[in-house]
Amino acid sequence: MKLRRQNNRLEKISGVPVLVNLKDGGFYTLNEAALLILRCFRRGKTVKQTAKKVSENYEISFYKALKDVNSFMKKLGRTGFFNP
Numbered sequence: 759m760k761l762r763r764q765n766n767r768l769e770k771i772s773g774v775p776v777l778v779n780l781k782d783g784g785f786y787t788l789n790e791a792a793l794l795i796l797r798c799f800r801r802g803k804t805v806k807q808t809a810k811k812v813s814e815n816y817e818i819s820f821y822k823a824l825k826d827v828n829s830f831m832k833k834l835g836r837t838g839f840f841n842p
Contacts, residue, residue, distance in 0.1 A: 766839055768796065779837060786837070791816060795830050805831070 767778045775788040777796065788796065794815060798808035805827055813823035 768800075777834075777839070779839065784837065791826070792830060795827055 765779060765781050767780055769776050769778055775793045776785050777788055778785045791812060794812060795808055798811055803811070806824070809820055809824040809827045812818070812827060813820045816823070818826075
């Protein structure tokens with residue numbers, strides 16, 4: 759999956775990271791973990807590379823991080839932020 763950069767914009771509103779869907783005007787607030795995942799995808803990292811980064815930053819198992827990354831991807835996929 760590849761992040762659709764032309765359809766979204768990452769902003770900070772009152773210090774809170776927000777992902778804005780430029781196509782439909784929807785927006786999604788992000789916690790720090792979601793922001794890390796999104797930044798990894800924007801840099802072209804794979805799901806496994808992203809999960810490794812999350813597991814290192816939050817001191818959780820790689821498998822838990824992988825589950826969390828996949829869950830986040832599914833949520834964003836339903837909103838049209840990813841190309842299949």
